[in-house]
Amino acid sequence: MLNIHNLQTSVEGKEILKGINLQVNAGEIHAIMGPNGSGKSTLASVLAGKESYEVTGGEVLFDGKDLLDMAPEDRAREGLFLAFQYPVEIPGVSNINFLKTAIGEIRAYKGLDPLSSKDFLKLLKDKQELVELKASLVNRSLNEGFSGGEKKRNEILQLAMLEPKLAILDETDSGLDIDALRIVANGVNKLRSENNAFVVITHYQRLLDYIVPDFVHILYDGRIIKSGTKELAFELEEKGYDWVKDELSAQASPSL
Amino acid sequence: MEKGIFNNFYTYLTGAFAGRQQAARLTEPGWLTEKREAAFALFAEKGIPSRKSEEWRFTNLEKFLSHEFKFQQEVIPERSGLALEELEASRIVIVNGRFAADLSDPIPDGMTFLDTKAALADARFAEKLGTVADFPDNPMLALNTAFFSEFSVLHIEAKAVVEKPLHIEHIYTSHASAAFIAYRTLVVAEKLSEATLIETFHSEGGAPVFVDFVSEQQVDEGAVFHSHMINNVGENVCFVQHREVCQFRNSVLNNSNISLGDAGMIRNDLNFRLKESGTETNLLGAYLVTGEQHVDNHTLVDHQMPHCNSSELYKGILHDKSRAVFNGKVFVRQDAQKTNAFQQNNNLLLSNQATVNSKPQLEIFADDVKCSHGSTVGQMNKDALFYLKARGIGEETAGRLLMQAFVFDILSRIEIPELRDFTEELLHKKLHTENLVIA
Structure with a gap:
């Protein structure tokens, strides 16, 4: 589904991603872990199409199409979804009409008829229950005045409504208490299927107790330096990121 | 002469x-x-x-x-x-x-x-x-x-x-x-x-x-x-x-x-x-100009006596070669102790050829007052625009949504529903966004 080959990016001349290789297939959940500043969020933003990142090399194929060549809205319409680490507050744009507009545009792109108001509201009600988000929040301005946990649950609500093929969760667990974390994880688990895939970016192993990944990758200094199964996350949690750094420097200077 | x-x-x-x-x-x-x-x-x-x-x-x-x-x-x-x-x-x-x-x-x-x-x-x-x-x-x-x-x-x-x-x-x-x-x-x-x-x-x-x-x-x-x-x-x-x-x-x-x-x-x-003393004054303003339109609002709130409250919020969007002027004077005279005066003017400047002159002007001669004023001239919020686009909403629709929301902040404060609807219709007409509904 997603093929990242030797992806390199920089921001304002500073190299952030130094050659990422990653393959994600339908039905899989991949976790990407790494210390602060390793490039995790950059990877998420580049895949979603944020302008401030310059791609300096490599390619990304999404269902065989050149992802980096697409506008952000077309990536979303093709089925890519980014749950933002910091969801943006947009006063004056209501949550409900934002969702309606987004679904309308995605359906139009796919050549589908618009959803009737009745079907839309029914869908919304179902998905709302999934993330246990109060109806009052759905009618409010997008993310405005939402707590941290409400914002993250709202991201998952959008995920549920838009039904993407590939969802990237960018530190969706950060700032969540355990109840909110369970709700978010539960939402994701109910949404996972053979046809979709998730890339879960996180700093902490904790989330992976609830969303069990098929693969775990460790991102450090702009590269994936280690990949494994979920056990890798436990090892990382136990030994800390210094362990990875030490191992890396040992590899870099094998003669010592 | x-x-x-x-x-x-x-x-x-x-x-x-x-x-x-x-x-x-x-x-x-x-x-x-x-x-x-x-x-x-x-x-x-x-x-x-x-x-x-x-x-x-x-x-x-x-x-x-x-x-x-x-x-x-x-x-x-x-x-x-x-x-x-x-x-x-x-x-x-x-x-x-x-x-x-x-x-x-x-x-x-x-x-x-x-x-x-x-x-x-x-x-x-x-x-x-x-x-x-x-x-x-x-x-x-x-x-x-x-x-x-x-x-x-x-x-x-x-x-x-x-x-x-x-x-x-x-x-x-x-x-x-x-x-x-x-x-x-x-x-x-x-x-x-x-x-x-x-x-x-x-x-x-x-x-x-x-x-x-x-x-x-x-x-x-x-x-x-x-x-x-x-x-x-x-x-x-x-x-x-x-x-x-x-x-x-x-x-x-x-x-x-x-x-x-x-x-x-x-x-x-x-x-x-x-x-x-004891008066209250609430001022709202919204303008959306295109082509070569010119809208100039000069307001003056003159606090002459104590315990008066005033609040003013004007917001505007400029396109093309349009011009807008906001000059908001607030005077707080010597006798006008305990004045509360708030003023804000926000502008979205969406064209290189449009001009906005925003000038808040506070003159305070009393010493026990609470006054604030602010003026902004900015472009479309890039983070908000990206957020909308990342959900599949096209650039143009996303821009219109944000423009509507910007002006809607004013229109939503109009308490008469029919009048509010009327102003919203004017906004939709101006933005060509009949079918977009907002908060």
Whole structure:
């Protein structure tokens, strides 16, 4: 589904991603872990199409199409979804009409008829229950005045409504208490299927107790330096990121 | 000679004055003739204010007043009922400044509306003319006083609570030739009254129009007066309004000033004099300009006595080669302790060729007050735009959503649902976003 080959990016001349290789297939959940500043969020933003990142090399194929060549809205319409680490507050744009507009545009792109108001509201009600988000929040301005946990649950609500093929969760667990974390994880688990895939970016192993990944990758200094199964996350949690750094420097200077 | 504009229109006016006075002497009271003389002397000396005058630095009237304007003779519009038909209201139609009784509804109980003849004959109101807005060195006011053709009065009786809004539809016609329309109104809201006045401004015909409108308003002790202005005139219209509002003890004044239409040029001078303590003044403004439109809002909130609250929020969006001016003065005089004054002007500047001049101006002479003001000029929020696009919403739709939301912040504060809907429709029309609904 997603093929990242030797992806390199920089921001304002500073190299952030130094050659990422990653393959994600339908039905899989991949976790990407790494210390602060390793490039995790950059990877998420580049895949979603944020302008401030310059791609300096490599390619990304999404269902065989050149992802980096697409506008952000077309990536979303093709089925890519980014749950933002910091969801943006947009006063004056209501949550409900934002969702309606987004679904309308995605359906139009796919050549589908618009959803009737009745079907839309029914869908919304179902998905709302999934993330246990109060109806009052759905009618409010997008993310405005939402707590941290409400914002993250709202991201998952959008995920549920838009039904993407590939969802990237960018530190969706950060700032969540355990109840909110369970709700978010539960939402994701109910949404996972053979046809979709998730890339879960996180700093902490904790989330992976609830969303069990098929693969775990460790991102450090702009590269994936280690990949494994979920056990890798436990090892990382136990030994800390210094362990990875030490191992890396040992590899870099094998003669010592 | 002063630093004014002395163009062909000035020459036309100064040439016409003596003849008009002669005719007026037959119909108008002597005091008015005298007032006109004095005003004319000032106008003749100072001319039409030019950009050399501080108050007109960013608005060049010379550009808009280059046509051969003549005093408007037409009186009959093709149609009235141009706005807000859904609203349950009493309608007054004013055509080219003149009250059109046959197009208007009966006035609700507790209110009186007087046309020029009745107003000038009633000493209670006639003597107030030119005393609320009494600035002997203001050439634009002098222009109006010297040349206004119509004067109408809205009187709200003491203790009257009029629930049904009064909707005044101002219609300007210019089918034949460039028209000059100068007129004025007086509103007296007496003690403990409460009323709502909605004014919508429209035009028909394509010839240039110069509207010079003065409104004097007196809001007496304990009165609550809601006033809304929706300016919907055409691109052929140059609209200049001076509104002088005096508020007395514990009175409340709410004003919204909405320009989402096609007006070529709008200049509003809105002055609020808080003459006694305990008053409240809430001002809202929204403008959306495209093409070569020009909207200039000058507001003044003059805190003269203690314990008065004022709040002002104006927001605008500029496209293409349009211009907007916001000049918001807040005076807090020495006696005005415990003043609360808030002012904010936010602009979205969406074109390299558009210009906005935003100038908040606080002058505080008291030492125990709470005042804040802010002014922003910015572009579309990139993070918000990306967030919307990342959900599959195209660039253009995302931009419109954000523009709507920006202006909607003002419109959503209008408490009359039908009026709010009407302003939203104007916004949709301007943004070509009929099918997008927002919060």
